[in-house]
Amino acid sequence: MSRRSSRSSTMDQGEFILECKAAYLSMFDSIKEKIESQDSLLEALQQTGRNPSVKILKKYWTNDTDELSFDDFVDICKKEPVTTSDDLMKAFRKIDINGDGYISLEELHKILTSKGEKKSKSEVKKMIDEVDENKDGRLDYKEFCQMVMSTTEESKKMQRKMMERKEKKKRQDIERRGDISGSQVSVRSAASSVKIGTPAGSRKSSLLSIGEGSPPIPAQRKSLLHTASSSDPDDLPRPSPRVKKDKSRQGSVSRAHKLDEPKNLREWTHTKSKGSFFMEDGSLICHQYDFNLPDDSKIWITIQPQKGSRGMDSSPVDTSVFILRDRPDEDGNLLVAFTEHRDSRGKYGVSCDLSAGKYYIMPYTTGCRFKSRKSESGKEAKLVSQDKGGKYVITKSFRKVLEDIFDYSDLDGNGFMSRKEFNLFNIRTSGEEVADEEWQVVEDRIDLEDGEITKAGFLQLNELEAEDSEGDTEDLWTTLVSMGYNKQLVMDQACPFQLDVYTEDCDDAELDVVRVDSYPTYPGDLSFDDIISKSFIKHGEISRVKGMKDLCMYTYTNDGWATLVLDNKSHTRVRVELDCSRSENVTSNHDSLQRTLRVDPGSTVVSFLPLN
Numbered sequence: 001m002s003r004r005s006s007r008s009s010t011m012d013q014g015e016f017i018l019e020c021k022a023a024y025l026s027m028f029d030s031i032k033e034k035i036e037s038q039d040s041l042l043e044a045l046q047q048t049g050r051n052p053s054v055k056i057l058k059k060y061w062t063n064d065t066d067e068l069s070f071d072d073f074v075d076i077c078k079k080e081p082v083t084t085s086d087d088l089m090k091a092f093r094k095i096d097i098n099g100d101g102y103i104s105l106e107e108l109h110k111i112l113t114s115k116g117e118k119k120s121k122s123e124v125k126k127m128i129d130e131v132d133e134n135k136d137g138r139l140d141y142k143e144f145c146q147m148v149m150s151t152t153e154e155s156k157k158m159q160r161k162m163m164e165r166k167e168k169k170k171r172q173d174i175e176r177r178g179d180i181s182g183s184q185v186s187v188r189s190a191a192s193s194v195k196i197g198t199p200a201g202s203r204k205s206s207l208l209s210i211g212e213g214s215p216p217i218p219a220q221r222k223s224l225l226h227t228a229s230s231s232d233p234d235d236l237p238r239p240s241p242r243v244k245k246d247k248s249r250q251g252s253v254s255r256a257h258k259l260d261e262p263k264n265l266r267e268w269t270h271t272k273s274k275g276s277f278f279m280e281d282g283s284l285i286c287h288q289y290d291f292n293l294p295d296d297s298k299i300w301i302t303i304q305p306q307k308g309s310r311g312m313d314s315s316p317v318d319t320s321v322f323i324l325r326d327r328p329d330e331d332g333n334l335l336v337a338f339t340e341h342r343d344s345r346g347k348y349g350v351s352c353d354l355s356a357g358k359y360y361i362m363p364y365t366t367g368c369r370f371k372s373r374k375s376e377s378g379k380e381a382k383l384v385s386q387d388k389g390g391k392y393v394i395t396k397s398f399r400k401v402l403e404d405i406f407d408y409s410d411l412d413g414n415g416f417m418s419r420k421e422f423n424l425f426n427i428r429t430s431g432e433e434v435a436d437e438e439w440q441v442v443e444d445r446i447d448l449e450d451g452e453i454t455k456a457g458f459l460q461l462n463e464l465e466a467e468d469s470e471g472d473t474e475d476l477w478t479t480l481v482s483m484g485y486n487k488q489l490v491m492d493q494a495c496p497f498q499l500d501v502y503t504e505d506c507d508d509a510e511l512d513v514v515r516v517d518s519y520p521t522y523p524g525d526l527s528f529d530d531i532i533s534k535s536f537i538k539h540g541e542i543s544r545v546k547g548m549k550d551l552c553m554y555t556y557t558n559d560g561w562a563t564l565v566l567d568n569k570s571h572t573r574v575r576v577e578l579d580c581s582r583s584e585n586v587t588s589n590h591d592s593l594q595r596t597l598r599v600d601p602g603s604t605v606v607s608f609l610p611l612n
Contacts, residue, residue: 020074022159023047029592034067044073047159049082056080092144103139259341259349262300268502271511274306274411277365277495278428278484282372283518289361290512296355297505303339303363304347306496317370317495318560318609320348322531324360327523334522335535340558362519362528363497366561366607367589370495373486380487383473384466392467399459401480401489406458408496411513416452428516429482533603536565564606568599575599578606585611
């Protein structure tokens with residue numbers, strides 16, 4: 001009897017579906033979610049104890065495959081057998097190079113060095129020590145099987161528990177739908193209900209393939225093996241995030257704070273600029289600034305979303321600013337300060353003393369309200385019509401949107417669009433800078449005022465484009481989509497903001513918009529995410545996760561939001577279960593308040609905001 005037929009005869013069909021569902025929900029929040037990559041398919045199959053070769057994967061994930069549903073996943077599991085004792089014996093013999101019946105440190109290290117993530121000998125030794133019952137420093141066949149199969153069985157038990165909890169939570173949500181409490185809760189209470197654990201069933205994989213069609217070997221686990229041994233999620237470690245008792249960090253998000261604005265601010269020199277956040281393919285893009293300070297001075301910086309700027313839930317998008325040096329200080333730090341306090345209108349501000357020099361001013365939003373739209377439905381708005389003479393003209397609704405776009409692109413707020421501002425607009429909408437000959441076309445076709453485009457001239461340019469294309473709106477829609485508008489002419493993928501910089505002792509400071517793009521890499525090969533994580537770690541409160549020496553959690557709160565930083569100091573991806581489902585009136589920069597996070601080496605940031 002084949003392994004496949006044996007498998008189907010020993011497991012009830014309903015039980016089989018439940019096993020597949022539990023494995024699927026260990027990766028996704030719902031079986032309605034799709035598998036969107038070959039790597040995700042491999043990981044999902046590994047959660048069921050299967051370890052397909054590259055050849056098998058390509059059989060189900062072809063060049064024409066964009067996604068697979070849960071039903072597709074179940075069908076694949078029916079066709080592909082789970083790992084058997086024969087597979088393990090083949091794997092054991094393959095790793096046992098000298099054929100002495102044992103897997104030594106050198107043999108296992110050689111395999112883990114040639115395939116997958118590189119491992120040091122000390123890391124491989126830790127893997128062996130955890131299952132080496134007779135402490136001889138090597139693995140016999142029994143110990144090898146224990147290392148592989150125990151992980152798989154623990155995973156399945158934990159997956160079932162996780163599935164039951166998610167389904168229970170879903171039932172509770174359905175029961176109380178439409179009856180959500182409107183009471184305000186502090187950010188701190190929202191953060192304190194987060195439960196961090198690393199269940200055995202949430203590992204990257206329990207098996208790892210070695211070559212085309214070859215049998216499995218143990219996954220490279222390192223810190224993944226320091227998880228809770230209990231199969232009950234309620235028995236997992238629950239460190240309680242603590243918040244500093246400093247009054248400046250104890251504010252409930254429901255009460256407004258008055259910014260500590262300098263009393264003599266009217267006497268300071270004021271420089272301002274507009275800007276916008278844009279969402280593009282799930283990545284954040286925004287206007288970014290150089291700040292040149294000729295003299296030492298005290299500064300005051302504020303940022304706030306512009307009127308009408310709303311997130312996906314129609315609430316104001318949170319905005320803040322990070323001030324960076326142009327080169328690391330003696331301790332290797334780039335961060336100078338960032339905004340933490342706000343007023344009732346959502347304006348954030350920060351005051352600090354700066355030495356003369358060059359700085360970067362980087363706008364930031366947590367992403368709790370500003371996210372990629374999941375889908376777009378509804379009737380497409382009409383952009384162009386024909387008048388009685390047959391001339392193509394832009395519609396009234398499109399004209400209103402173009403006026404708003406002009407105002408957002410007029411960064412200095414002088415009522416005109418300079419060539420530099422028009423160039424930034426063009427880079428955003430077409431990806432190209434405005435060449436001299438193109439600017440000459442602008443000058444030839446519309447009237448300028450002091451060399452700058454008026455609002456009427458900007459509207460005229462778009463009408464000329466509609467007329468030149470004989471009513472074809474493809475390029476017009478490209479402009480709208482690039483500026484964050486959907487097909488109903490609603491801005492839901494952009495957030496305009498106002499940035500104000502005041503200097504007390506310097507009259508000729510310069511605030512210069514240098515780009516509208518994703519965040520660059522800074523001196524010292526630091527990403528902006530690295531800088532944000534380090535700042536929240538520095539200002540937050542640490543909570544160590546029991547049994548996870550390589551994973552720490554830091555809780556940071558300010559007047560508007562709370563952030564958890566999961567700092568993974570190991571060299572291996574770990575999984576943590578994030579459960580904020582008992583919190584009310586709160587939203588997160590992740591799609592669900594209860595989900596499994598994959599934390600790569602380094603830091604992962606999870607933020608929370610009140611819904612209203």
